[in-house]
Amino acid sequence: MRNAKLLGIGHHVPPRIVTNRDLMAVMDTTDEWIQQRTGICERHYSEGWTGAADMGAIAARQALAHAQLTVEQIDCVIFATLSPDVDMPASACLLQDRLGIGGIPAFDVRNQCSGFLYGLAVADKFVKTGLYDHVLLVGAEVHSTGLDLTTRGREVSVIFGDGAGAVVLGPEADSQRGILSTHLHADGQFAEKLWLECPSSRERPRLTEDMIAGPDARTFPKMEGRYVFRHAVTRFPEVIREALDANGLTPEDISLFIPHQANLRISQAVAMSLGLPEERVFNNIQRYGNTTAASIPIALHEALDEGRVRSGDLVCLGAFGAGFTWAAALIRW
Amino acid sequence: MSTALHGLGHYLPTVIERGGVRRPIAVEPIGPSTLAVPAGRGALAQAGLATEAVDFIIFATMTPDVVFPGAGCYFQHQMGCRTVGALDIRAQCAGFVFGLVIADRFIRAAVYEHVLLIGAEVHSSGLDYSADGIRIAALYGDGAGATLLGTGKGTAALRGAAIHTDGRHHQQFWCEYPASRQHPIRVTVDDFRARRHFPAINFDAVRRFGEAALPQVIGEALHAAGTAPEQIDRYIIGHLMPEVAEAVGGHLGIPSSRLNIPSARHGHLTAAALPVALSEDVSNGIVGPGTTVCLAACGAGFAWGAAVVTL
Numbered sequence: 001m002r003n004a005k006l007l008g009i010g011h012h013v014p015p016r017i018v019t020n021r022d023l024m025a026v027m028d029t030t031d032e033w034i035q036q037r038t039g040i041c042e043r044h045y046s047e048g049w050t051g052a053a054d055m056g057a058i059a060a061r062q063a064l065a066h067a068q069l070t071v072e073q074i075d076c077v078i079f080a081t082l083s084p085d086v087d088m089p090a091s092a093c094l095l096q097d098r099l100g101i102g103g104i105p106a107f108d109v110r111n112q113c114s115g116f117l118y119g120l121a122v123a124d125k126f127v128k129t130g131l132y133d134h135v136l137l138v139g140a141e142v143h144s145t146g147l148d149l150t151t152r153g154r155e156v157s158v159i160f161g162d163g164a165g166a167v168v169l170g171p172e173a174d175s176q177r178g179i180l181s182t183h184l185h186a187d188g189q190f191a192e193k194l195w196l197e198c199p200s201s202r203e204r205p206r207l208t209e210d211m212i213a214g215p216d217a218r219t220f221p222k223m224e225g226r227y228v229f230r231h232a233v234t235r236f237p238e239v240i241r242e243a244l245d246a247n248g249l250t251p252e253d254i255s256l257f258i259p260h261q262a263n264l265r266i267s268q269a270v271a272m273s274l275g276l277p278e279e280r281v282f283n284n285i286q287r288y289g290n291t292t293a294a295s296i297p298i299a300l301h302e303a304l305d306e307g308r309v310r311s312g313d314l315v316c317l318g319a320f321g322a323g324f325t326w327a328a329a330l331i332r333w
Numbered sequence: 334m335s336t337a338l339h340g341l342g343h344y345l346p347t348v349i350e351r352g353g354v355r356r357p358i359a360v361e362p363i364g365p366s367t368l369a370v371p372a373g374r375g376a377l378a379q380a381g382l383a384t385e386a387v388d389f390i391i392f393a394t395m396t397p398d399v400v401f402p403g404a405g406c407y408f409q410h411q412m413g414c415r416t417v418g419a420l421d422i423r424a425q426c427a428g429f430v431f432g433l434v435i436a437d438r439f440i441r442a443a444v445y446e447h448v449l450l451i452g453a454e455v456h457s458s459g460l461d462y463s464a465d466g467i468r469i470a471a472l473y474g475d476g477a478g479a480t481l482l483g484t485g486k487g488t489a490a491l492r493g494a495a496i497h498t499d500g501r502h503h504q505q506f507w508c509e510y511p512a513s514r515q516h517p518i519r520v521t522v523d524d525f526r527a528r529r530h531f532p533a534i535n536f537d538a539v540r541r542f543g544e545a546a547l548p549q550v551i552g553e554a555l556h557a558a559g560t561a562p563e564q565i566d567r568y569i570i571g572h573l574m575p576e577v578a579e580a581v582g583g584h585l586g587i588p589s590s591r592l593n594i595p596s597a598r599h600g601h602l603t604a605a606a607l608p609v610a611l612s613e614d615v616s617n618g619i620v621g622p623g624t625t626v627c628l629a630a631c632g633a634g635f636a637w638g639a640a641v642v643t644l
Contacts, residue, residue: 001442051514082401083513088532089634090423093500102499107431108423110403118420125438145519184418188410196400199459199511199530202364206459207530213522219511323402
């Protein structure tokens, strides 16, 4: 069985920057509070009718150019998002439309903050087993249209930003290189510690005026931050150790750790627990906030552009988030 | 290494009359994850496996319990599974076939031994049963189907599959709202009052596309499986409109005794249609060990696919 590797990468964030001070104009919060709790200084918000697939298409074209491939050479599209352009069908369908391609399989992965790594696990297996040669994997989110930008929603709303990242996976001839393994987990016991309830197919009916405009703000995300933090700092290192063990490696072997950009404090706690020095951890949440399924490809692209990854390096990708879901992947560059 | 279906299960809520038709409808305030639990238990029982044996969950739905997290997470907890991965996928009516292809690759790559694949939908809570929407609402039902996949034994195997999507047609069969692309807020009271959160369907386009795409993708799956049409003991064709599945059967010369059209009995169950119908056929003794079944579906996206399975 052959290995899969990343042939190309791209990312896009919308031009509009929203600083912590901008948020202070619409809700009772402070720059200091946001930075201290999350590390975030600013994030990007999309405008007009820009959806996840629109930004995803820009990132995808970059990734294809980087891989020196044309859109016609893609065999499959996997789109990870929790903020799809429309309710139905999948954003992968709208991405196909934007790229002007039809006929190849395209579907969404809905695994929240772990969405990119769940998608990577599927794409890896498609390439590894020889089903497809070139898989386009996109992670893209437009969170800004789903946030309660008032004091009521501040705990969640200050964290999230919009953005898109894309990678193209293809075959790797060297069995020691490429994606070494992927590890996926979930624990639905904590589904409602970080969630967006409505529309909810378990309600009768699924959507009401009260859900949209009522005092319970049920069409906005909610989070029990301390709960999420506590589980993140346990599960994150646990799944990374699982990935390392599966490959006979140790934390010392990691050249660069790219965590899902959920919260700078979580990333720092995880790095400390693994004994990773600051220079072997990549963070850019300061400028983008949490872009959920897009955060890992955006961070990986910036790390590559900054020359932080060299041939032969071991790159560790990890994620934890809503579900709870958590995941890790190891890539030998 | 090959993949085989080791167990099937399904669950349909009570049939009630709504909007002039009788459909399985989940009246209790539950989502697809809860409907899927008896289906999942049935699949495990048929496979002779305990819940602990499940290594991975794939949940195909377009009507999740909540916006996020995915129905797979809710299902995992209700089943009492280990903290295994729970992948949520969206490929609309073809979701189950897409899920089969994904499960197959994880098993072939020897990453997981037992994958529990679910297709489940609660459509009824999101449909417009007033005069404005009844034409669409009357076509749907609620239900859940489960399949436990593992490594192939003897002749039992997923022998071939083909999956496709053409997103250029996404507006022919869609539900636009909530729409995260709408700024500054993805769903408003005005959108609600304008009924933009209900599905809209161009029936002519959906019919034409299904009648063309289904025979083609069935042919592809048969080719991939190295199977001749006469070796197929049973066809299960999932489509919103039963008459489209019938036309496809006619076009392919499938005798009605070998054709199972789930939407004709239950209304359209989308991602649940194929696993429910296959599980029913197993329960009714119509198919069983050694028989070869072709499963096919086509719908919103447009997304379509087919698979050939020897049980």
